[in-house]
Amino acid sequence: MDTVRLHRLCLGVTLLLGGCTVGPDYRPDRVDLPHGFNAAPDGDVGAGWTRATHDWWAQLGDPVLNDLVEIATRNNLDIREASAHLLAERELRARDEAALSPQVSVGAQAGNLQYSTATEYPPGLTGVDSNTRFWGYSLNVSWELDVFGRVRRGLEARDASVDALEAQRRGVLLATVSELVSDYAALRAAQARREVALANLRSTRDSAALVQRLYARGLANTLQTAEAQTEVDRARATIAPFDTVATQARDAIAVLLGRPPEAIGVDLNTPRALPTPPPLPAVLPSMVVANRPDIRVAERRYAEATARIGVAVAALYPDFTVPLTFDPSSAMIHTLMTTNALAWSALLSATAPLYTGGRLSAQVKAARAEAEAARLDYQHTIIRAFAEVEDALAAFHNEATRQGALADAVRDSSAALDRSERLYGAGLTGYLDVLSAQRSAYAARDARITSQLALMSDAVNTYRAIGAGWQGISVTETTLPVPHDEQARWAKHWRPHV
Incomplete structure (x- = not known):
């Protein structure tokens, strides 16, 4: 995440935290x-x-x-x-x-993945190993903004x-x-x-x-x-x-x-x-x-x-959360910490009730x-x-x-x-x-x-x-x-x- 986007996210979080009760x-x-x-x-x-x-x-x-x-x-x-x-x-x-407070969880995965060889996608693709080893770990952060x-x-x-x-x-x-x-x-x-x-x-x-x-x-x-x-x-x-x-x-x-x-x-x-x-x-x-x-x-x-x-x-108002995910994965354990293995996401999520049939009121x-x-x-x-x-x-x-x-x-x-x-x-x-x-x-x-x-x-x-x-x-x-x-x-x- 570059510095500009990080500053923008922090500013948005600060504004949301200043909401009303x-x-x-x-x-x-x-x-x-x-x-x-x-x-x-x-x-x-x-x-x-x-x-x-x-x-x-x-x-x-x-x-x-x-x-x-x-x-x-x-x-x-x-x-x-x-x-x-x-x-x-x-x-x-x-x-x-x-x-x-932010809720943080960690996870790790390891194993073999077996793919089907009865179909080819994309068509004409050959030489793909149907059995792949998989290594991965994850760091998940979720923070509900009590706006x-x-x-x-x-x-x-x-x-x-x-x-x-x-x-x-x-x-x-x-x-x-x-x-x-x-x-x-x-x-x-x-x-x-x-x-x-x-x-x-x-x-x-x-x-x-x-x-x-x-x-x-x-x-x-x-x-x-x-x-x-x-x-x-x-x-x-x-x-x-x-x-x-x-x-x-x-x-x-x-x-x-x-x-x-x-x-x-x-x-x-x-x-x-x-x-x-x-x-x-x-x-x-x-x-x-x-x-x-x-x-x-x-x-x-x-x-x-x-x-x-x-x-x-x-409950009538929107819910705001900040989900952050860090999820590297690799087929080989020695490349798990490399840049190519990295996968992450940083979002600002908002959900609001649209129609509940009168339940919330x-x-x-x-x-x-x-x-x-x-x-x-x-x-x-x-x-x-x-x-x-x-x-x-x-x-x-x-x-x-x-x-x-x-x-x-x-x-x-x-x-x-x-x-x-x-x-x-x-x-x-x-x-x-x-x-x-x-x-x-x-x-x-x-x-x-x-x-x-x-x-x-x-x-x-x-x-x-x-x-x-x-x-x-x-x-x-x-x-x-x-x-x-x-x-x-x-x-x-x-x-x-x-």
Whole structure:
């Protein structure tokens, strides 16, 4: 290629590279945020939020729970799966970026060519050997000039997808921690309710023994002894369901830890007190938008869909490529590097759609519709997030009020049970009063534990709703299951032998 033509080709490439990027530029919607939440606690928003976003579960003061969270953030299979998807998307982004660079390939050929001797062309040609040895090699370069931004818009979409998967992994992390705390609270609540049921069983057995003593003295009848024994049987029957709930909670925790139930590695059989949730942090709607992973996912998917419009629009415009080929060939290997053996081509190629039956315009319309759907989903996600925060805050405060009333009920019912048992022992009241007092006292204690569990669940839901928890955890990047050097050995092992 002479110098003049080379300069002209370089100038043409430079002009083409200065082309425009078609399609709309992404601009996120302006979101009108409320001034605050109706049920939000008072306090210093900044300080409260900082404490809440970093290991809020540690404020429960339970070292066993802290150990479980640490194990789960390392071993949870959902988190590791989300990390693998993120790793794959980043590699796909690197693959798409390679389209901006020239693609170079090399090849080599060697062999014999056998020609037909049944025909002569040109006519009268004689003395031509029908068997020819052939040697050749090639260097091929192809460079797509991204004049209208098809590749660049695709990279914008891929970048947004990477960000969305990163936020999605944060959402998986947040969900894992929240579910773990909820399952742990359910386990401790089941153990506490079992202890209350055992205490009630002991109380009914004591009452039954008292009835038997009074019966032996002629101060009670067989109906009362039967009722007392029935109450003992009823109390004994309430214990087994709590064992079932505890077993299910332990198994759920094992799944979150990424381990079989028999290999949890943490003592969960020894009962511990049900954690008491700390005061909820003050939070603003802007913090929720900034920290909730699902909102970030929706916003990034909206950006990705907007970039896909540019990809679809670019397909309406010509494609420009620069194919360069260097293809020497010779019948003898020692002449392969000579000037006569050289063959090359340098072109500037352009292709443009002429008629596609409406396929390309339909793709553009579909991309615009998908972007609009993503925009609406983004808005819907924000509104839903605010509603979830309001619901969680209201549920927490209402349950806290209910728990205060249940504490009074436990105190009053315990006093009533004590009085009824003393009056019955003195023969001043009937046994039905004792049974009624026992049932009321047991129901009040059991309801109080259930309320404590509900309050804990409301606290977990609130932390999850405001997007708190993932900020304080560093997730190790997932690597490929097979190291690169081992992959190379596999490739070498399975390479076909020529």
